[in-house]
Structures are given as structure tokens and as C-alpha cells.
Amino acid sequence: xxxxxxxxxxxxxxxxxxxxxxxxxxxxxxxxxxxxxxxxxxxxxxxxxxxxxxxxxxxxxxxxxxxxxxxxxxxxxxxxxxxxxxxxxxxxxxxxxxxxxxxxxxxxxxxxxxxxxxxxxxxxxxxxxxxxxxxxxxxxxxxxxxxxxxxxxxxxxxxxxxxxxxxxxxxxxxxxxxxxxxxxxxxxxxxxxxxxxxxxxxxxxxxxxxxxxxxxxxxxxxxxxxxxxxxxxxxxxxxxxxxxxxxxxxxxxxxxxxxxxxxxxxxxxxxxxxxxxxxxxxxxxxxxxxxxxxxxxxxxxxxxxxxxxxxxxxxxxxxxxxxxxxxxxxxxxxxxxxxxxxxxxxxxxxxxxxxxxxxxxxxxxxxxxxxxxxxxxxxxxxxxxxxxxxxxxxxxxxxxxxxxxxxxxxxxxxxxxxxxxxxxxxxxxxxxxxxxxxxxxxxxxxxxxxxxxxxxxxxxxxxxxxxxxxxxxxxxxxxxxxxxxxxxxxxxxxxxxxxxxxxxxxx
Amino acid sequence: xxxxxxxxxxxxxxxxxxxxxxxxxxxxxxxxxxxxxxxxxxxxxxxxxxxxxxxxxxxxxxxxxxxxxxxxxxxxxxxxxxxxxxxxxxxxxxxxxxxxxxxxxxxxxxxxxxxxxxxxxxxxxxxxxxxxxxxxxxxxxxxxxxxxxxxxxxxxxxxxxxxxxxxxxxxxxxxxxxxxxxxxxxxxxxxxxxxxxxxxxxxxxxxxxxxxxxxxxxxxxxxxxxxxxxxxxxxxxxxxxxxxxxxxxxxxxxxxxxxxxxxxxxxxxxxxxxxxxxxx
Numbered sequence: 001x002x003x004x005x006x007x008x009x010x011x012x013x014x015x016x017x018x019x020x021x022x023x024x025x026x027x028x029x030x031x032x033x034x035x036x037x038x039x040x041x042x043x044x045x046x047x048x049x050x051x052x053x054x055x056x057x058x059x060x061x062x063x064x065x066x067x068x069x070x071x072x073x074x075x076x077x078x079x080x081x082x083x084x085x086x087x088x089x090x091x092x093x094x095x096x097x098x099x100x101x102x103x104x105x106x107x108x109x110x111x112x113x114x115x116x117x118x119x120x121x122x123x124x125x126x127x128x129x130x131x132x133x134x135x136x137x138x139x140x141x142x143x144x145x146x147x148x149x150x151x152x153x154x155x156x157x158x159x160x161x162x163x164x165x166x167x168x169x170x171x172x173x174x175x176x177x178x179x180x181x182x183x184x185x186x187x188x189x190x191x192x193x194x195x196x197x198x199x200x201x202x203x204x205x206x207x208x209x210x211x212x213x214x215x216x217x218x219x220x221x222x223x224x225x226x227x228x229x230x231x232x233x234x235x236x237x238x239x240x241x242x243x244x245x246x247x248x249x250x251x252x253x254x255x256x257x258x259x260x261x262x263x264x265x266x267x268x269x270x271x272x273x274x275x276x277x278x279x280x281x282x283x284x285x286x287x288x289x290x291x292x293x294x295x296x297x298x299x300x301x302x303x304x305x306x307x308x309x310x311x312x313x314x315x316x317x318x319x320x321x322x323x324x325x326x327x328x329x330x331x332x333x334x335x336x337x338x339x340x341x342x343x344x345x346x347x348x349x350x351x352x353x354x355x356x357x358x359x360x361x362x363x364x365x366x367x368x369x370x371x372x373x374x375x376x377x378x379x380x381x382x383x384x385x386x387x388x389x390x391x392x393x394x395x396x397x398x399x400x401x402x403x404x405x406x407x408x409x410x411x412x413x414x415x416x417x418x419x420x421x422x423x424x425x426x427x428x429x430x431x432x433x434x435x436x437x438x439x440x441x442x443x444x445x446x447x448x449x450x451x452x453x454x455x456x457x458x459x460x461x462x463x464x465x466x467x468x469x470x471x472x473x474x475x476x477x478x479x480x481x482x483x484x485x486x487x488x489x490x491x492x493x494x495x496x497x498x499x500x501x502x503x504x505x506x507x
Numbered sequence: 508x509x510x511x512x513x514x515x516x517x518x519x520x521x522x523x524x525x526x527x528x529x530x531x532x533x534x535x536x537x538x539x540x541x542x543x544x545x546x547x548x549x550x551x552x553x554x555x556x557x558x559x560x561x562x563x564x565x566x567x568x569x570x571x572x573x574x575x576x577x578x579x580x581x582x583x584x585x586x587x588x589x590x591x592x593x594x595x596x597x598x599x600x601x602x603x604x605x606x607x608x609x610x611x612x613x614x615x616x617x618x619x620x621x622x623x624x625x626x627x628x629x630x631x632x633x634x635x636x637x638x639x640x641x642x643x644x645x646x647x648x649x650x651x652x653x654x655x656x657x658x659x660x661x662x663x664x665x666x667x668x669x670x671x672x673x674x675x676x677x678x679x680x681x682x683x684x685x686x687x688x689x690x691x692x693x694x695x696x697x698x699x700x701x702x703x704x705x706x707x708x709x710x711x712x713x714x715x716x717x718x719x720x721x722x723x724x725x726x727x728x729x730x731x732x733x734x735x736x737x738x739x740x741x742x743x744x745x746x747x748x749x750x751x752x753x754x755x756x757x758x759x760x761x762x763x764x765x766x767x768x769x770x771x772x773x774x775x776x777x778x779x780x781x782x783x784x785x786x787x
Contacts, residue, residue, distance in 0.1 A: 224745050299547035369545045
């Protein structure tokens with residue numbers, strides 16, 4: 001009895017603390033709340049969106065995706081393919097790192113070579129594997145040689161943030177993860193692990209000093225707590241507002257929810273590495289037909305998503321407008337299962353993450369239920385995110401079906417199709433007959449190295465149509481990201497989930 | 508006067524327990540819906556008496572459109588099952604060790620009490636969390652953890668009781684008659700510690716219900732697909748500001764069950780304790 005009382009009391013006190021101690025905030029601090037902490041502040045050695053959102057305040061890329069999906073100059077003033085395999089890049093002059101040293105072509109060369117260095121084991125190495133060598137022409141000019149023509153290089157360079165060679169070599173990789181020095185709009189002040197990262201404006205920033213002088217990235221894992229902090233005015237930008245809280249945020253008077261279509265989508269991979277029911281195309285189709293994606297989007301996600309029509313997001317280059325979702329038809333699904341010889345169903349394990357994507361656990365539970373309506377026995381596993389991400393990265397997911405989100409910041413089919421459907425790539429579980437596979441591989445290889453955009457687009461669309469026929473995924477939905485933004489801030493969310501603050505301001 | 512008061516309270520407790528027990532036993536007959544049945548279109552429906560509610564779902568629906576009343580009814584099964592088995596396991600271990608320590612004393616006693624002290628040095632929930640993290644979540648593991656960690660309370664109580672009993676004249680008398688240790692313990696000591704054991708067990712049932720809910724609440728308890736009060740509470744927490752009924756009803760269910768157990772336990776204590784009986 002005593003314990004119940006103290007449990008209730010604890011919950012009440014926690015709630016009151018969250019609501020009550022908003023207090024007066026210093027006018028000049030902008031607080032951003034994400035669900036998890038950055039794992040490091042070295043831009044070259046991780047591949048996580050949440051970490052990138054912190055370190056991108058400290059470092060600058062060579063170019064930047066602008067509002068109209070076009071690349072704009074950042075540290076590079078121009079980039080041009082002088083031959084199909086040689087890109088010439090000119091750097092902005094007079095840009096200085098936070099320690100006063102000037103940015104030169106050598107820093108760019110070092111940044112790329114460091115990621116490609118096998119001994120450093122950077123998870124980004126495969127992103128730049130098309131690069132053969134980097135040649136420094138003079139202090140402000142360099143040439144990047146690719147192994148084959150590589151049209152998406154500018155998109156890759158937009159994600160490449162430049163590190164200072166002299167400084168990294170001096171302090172070493174381990175210390176650099178915690179004591180970053182870049183050319184970016186903000187400098188690191190303090191990092192309290194799993195709590196907050198404090199940044200202050202760089203007065204000598206080459207774009208001019210940012211209007212917001214101090215930024216704090218706070219870690220608030222619970223959706224409900226992030227919303228309460230936003231309502232109390234303790235947070236200015238909060239990511240992943242759950243759909244059922246949108247009205248509460250908009251009615252709070254302190255903040256509003258901004259919605260942006262995201263390049264990120266959710267999919268369920270069929271484990272096709274092993275023989276079994278899932279090796280049968282009819283079974284894969286039946287599973288697709290049994291899941292009512294429209295209802296999940298409409299009811300669970302409050303309409304904040306779009307059903308996927310193919311294995312590529314609709315914002316990406318190469319998207320095939322002809323393809324349609326498989327649809328929802330439980331009767332046909334049952335008939336297909338029967339035809340495939342599984343009239344009595346079979347056992348499946350299904351893994352889904354919790355707390356990483358919008359309503360992911362709920363989506364997983366709903367799908368389990370719908371697959372059970374088809375007559376399957378489904379065991380749902382909900383591993384902790386860190387464990388799950390590691391399993392996926394190392395191809396060791398212990399399940400027949402697994403749900404994951406995929407964000408493609410290239411906005412190009414290369415970023416999705418090559419990794420997921422080209423033989424031998426990290427996430428390729430696509431095993432169909434040898435001839436079909438050869439054709440798809442060839443199309444993806446050709447498109448990857450084709451400098452003619454129209455032809456390239458057709459090759460991707462063709463590959464997508466073939467993959468669509470083979471049904472390697474259970475297609476789910478493309479997210480719309482919901483950000484809670486305080487009314488005192490001028491800031492616009494982006495489709496690639498990047499939080500960019502140098503041009504944000506106070507109202 | 509005091510007895511009468513506790514009698515009334517006990518009656519409330521007994522009623523609560525009968526309610527929960529019959530919910531658990533008759534779950535398939537009285538639950539209006541399958542507890543796992545989802546209806547996404549009817550999610551987050553409020554209880555029947557509020558605007559937007561319907562009699563089809565008297566206590567409303569959760570975030571997946573499942574019927575909350577049905578889940579509460581099925582959830583009572585897990586709470587009672589875990590609590591009863593865990594109490595039986597920990598009670599048995601505690602009795603064996605407590606009696607051994609109190610009867611033979613000496614080194615056995617020191618060793619057993621050392622074990623108890625070591626275990627008491629850890630806060631219970633921390634200890635349970637650590638074990639669950641190693642064993643992995645699951646219904647069976649919850650019972651194992653609660654069963655193993657709960658013995659100390661019984662052990663210490665029985666040790667003290669047995670120590671005083673074994674010095675009584677009648678025990679010395681049977682020993683002088685040549686009775687073996689085993690028979691003395693079974694026939695003359697155990698029956699006399701029974702009242703304390705029963706009272707202790709009844710009070711521990713409440714602790715076990717809360718412990719199971721807490722572990723499940725933290726995601727280290729019963730598997731997610733089994734409806735339990737703890738997991739309903741955990742799921743409902745995210746909706747506490749927009750749909751209060753998700754977390755409130757399982758919370759109430761835990762509270763009322765624990766209250767019922769404690770009221771009955773209190774009454775048992777007053778009735779079985781001769782000292783309290785004499786004060787009436």
C-alpha cells in the first residue's frame with residue numbers, strides 16, 4: 001500500500017516538476033530537444049541523424065541542399081565535372097576554423113581520406129567508395145577523381161563536413177570526438193553526457209555571426225515529456241511530436257507544430273536469406289495484402305504519413321510514378337496463402353524498434369494483429385534501440401520480418417536502391433532467380449555511373465518496376481515529420497531531418 | 508472495538524479480493540471482448556459515461572482500439588498468478604532457511620543471515636532489474652526473480668520465532684524424550700509459527716503485485732503481448748494528458764487489489780496474534 005502511494009506520489013511530483021519549474025529563461029538561449037544524445041561530435045565517424053544534427057552546428061559541408069532541392073555553395077564556391085571522372089572543387093577563401101587556422105584544400109583531402117582509411121573503420125566509408133583519389137591543386141582548389149563516372153558526388157559532398165587536419169592530427173581521433181573544432185556557426189562550450197550539449201555562436205563565422213547566440217541540445221527521451229517541456233516554454237524546437245499531441249501543442253499558445261514531408265520511410269524486410277515460406281512470392285504478396293497501411297496511417301498516425309507505392313520515397317530522383325501499392329485485400333491474401341500451401345498459416349517472428357520512429361511500437365503491434373488475422377502465428381519482439389540498430393548493421397537480426405526506417409539524405413535512388421537491392425551490399429536480402437538479379441544489378445550499376453540524368457532516371461524506374469514485381473518488402477509508409485516549434489523562434493524544418501540553425505532567429 | 512473495526516475493513520478487503528479473483532477465474536466468460544482484439548478506427552475512445560464513449564467499451568479503448576475493461580479482466584490473471592506463485596516460492600525458501608537458522612543456530616545461522624544481509628544491502632527493485640536484465644523478460648522469469656528475492660522477509664521472521672520457541676519448556680521436554688530434530692520441527696515448531704507465516708505471506712502478496720507491475724512497467728517483466736496491469740500502465744503513460752483512462756483504470760485496479768490484500772492481511776494479523784486478541 002505504502003509503495004503504491006509513493007509510486008503515485010513520484011509520478012505526480014515528476015509531472016509537477018516538468019510543468020512547474022519552467023521558470024524564467026534567459027532570452028538568448030535556444031533549446032532543441034531530441035530523444036537521444038549525440039554519440040560523438042566527430043562528423044566523419046558516425047552515421048546517425050541525431051548526432052549529425054548536433055555536429056552540423058560545429059562543422060560546415062562543402063555544399064548544402066537548398067530549399068528547392070538544389071545544391072548551394074557552402075565551403076566550396078564551385079564544383080564541376082571537368083571530365084566524367086574528375087570533379088574540380090574551388091574553396092571559399094578566408095574561412096577560419098575556431099582555433100584561427102585557415103581552411104585549405106588539404107583539410108578537405110584529409111577529411112575524405114580519413115573516412116576512406118580502412119584502419120579508421122568509419123561507417124561512412126561506403127558512402128565515398130566511388131572516390132579513387134583526392135588531388136590538391138593549390139590551397140583553394142582540389143580535384144576529386146572517381147573510379148567511374150559518379151553523378152551523385154555533389155549529393156555526397158553535401159553530407160561531408162570538413163575537419164581541420166592540423167588539429168585532428170595533433171589531438172588524435174578519440175579526443176576529437178569530444179573536443180571538436182570546425183568552421184561552423186557554433187563552438188562547443190560544454191557536453192553533459194545524456195543531458196545536454198551547450199554551444200555558443202562563432203563571432204567570426206564566414207556567413208556572419210548567427211543571430212541566436214547560445215544553443216542547447218537537450219536529451220528528452222519520452223515523447224510526452226518533450227511535449228510538456230515545449231508547452232512550458234522550456235524547449236524551442238522539439239522533434240517527433242506524437243500525432244495525438246498535436247492539438248495540445250497548438251493550443252498551448254507557446255508553440256505550434258510544423259509538419260514537413262520526410263524522405264524517411266518505414267519498411268518491413270522479409271528475411272529472404274533462408275528458405276521457407278517467405279521465399280515464395282505469393283506468401284510475400286499475401287502478407288502485403290493483409291496489412292492495412294491506410295488504416296494505420298489514418299488512425300494510428302493521424303494522417304501524418306503517406307503509404308509507400310514502391311521501394312523508394314516519392315521525394316527521390318528515380319521515383320517511378322507508374323507503380324501502385326499492393327493494396328489491402330484480406331480475402332485475396334488468404335487465397336494466396338492457400339495456393340502456396342499454407343492454408344493453416346505458419347509461425348513467424350517479427351522484430352520492431354521502440355521509441356525511434358513515430359509510434360513505432362504501436363505500428364508493430366497493429367501489424368502483428370493484422371498478420372494474425374491472416375491466420376499466421378506471429379511472435380513480436382521489441383528489442384531496445386541500441387541493440388536492434390547494432391543487429392541490423394551487422395546483418396544479425398534474429399527475426400523473419402523486421403521493421404526499420406530508412407532516411408536517404410541524397411534524395412536520389414542511388415542512396416536507397418544500391419544498398420538494399422544490389423547483390424553483395426550491406427542490406428541486400430533480395431534473392432530472386434539469378435537472371436532477374438543480374439538484370440537488376442546491371443541497371444543499378446549503369447544508373448550509378450550514368451552522367452545523363454534522363455537516361456539515369458529511366459534506368460532507376462525500370463529497376464524499381466522489376467523489384468516491385470518481386471515484393472522484397474512489406475511496404476509501409478513515408479513519414480511526415482512533426483516538429484514542435486516555439487512561437488518566439490523563426491525556423492523552418494527540412495525534409496532531410498537536418499536541423500540547421502545559423503539562419504534561425506528570434507521573432 | 509478494534510476487532511470490530513478491522514472486521515468491517517476486512518469485509519471490504521474480502522469483497523475486493525472476491526471481485527478480483529472471480530475476474531481472474533471467469534475472464535473468458537465475463538470479458539466483453541478478446542483482450543487482444545484491435546480496432547484502429549475506434550482507438551482512444553473514452554469511457555461510456557463521457558461524450559464520445561459507447562456502452563460497447565464501458566471503460567473506453569486504448570491506443571490500438573482494444574477494450575480496456577477486457578484487458579483489465581485478463582490482466583488480473585497475471586497479477587494474481589505471479590503474486591501467488593512468487594509468494595509460495597519465496598515463502599517456502601524463506602521458511603526452510605529461517606527455520607534452519609533459528610533451530611540449529613551457530614554457523615548455519617551466521618551463513619544464512621549473511622546471505623540475507625547481502626541481499627538486503629541491494630534495494631529490491633535494483634536487484635530484480637539486474638536479474639531480469641540477465642535472464643531476459645518473460646512471465647516465468649518474473650516469477651523466478653520475485654520468488655528468489657522475496658525469501659529474506661520470511662527467513663528473518665521465522666528465525667526469530669524459532670529461536671524463542673526452541674527455548675520453550677515443551678520443546679526441551681520432547682527433546683528430552685528423545686524426539687529427532689526433524690520431528691520436533693515438523694510437529695512442534697512449524698505449527699506454532701504458522702500464524703506469523705500466514706500473516707507475512709498475505710502482506711507479501713501485495714508487494715509482489717506491485718513488483719510485477721513495476722517490472723512490466725519498466726519493460727523488464729511479462730512479454731508485451733500478454734495483457735497485464737503493469738504494461739497497460741506503461742502504454743497509457745504516453746497518453747496521460749490526452750486520454751487519461753488508459754493509465755487510470757489499471758492504476759486503480761492495482762491500487763484496489765493491493766488495498767484488498769492488505770485489509771485482509773491486517774485482519775488476519777489481529778485475529779491470529781494472541782497479544783492483540785487479549786486487548787479487546
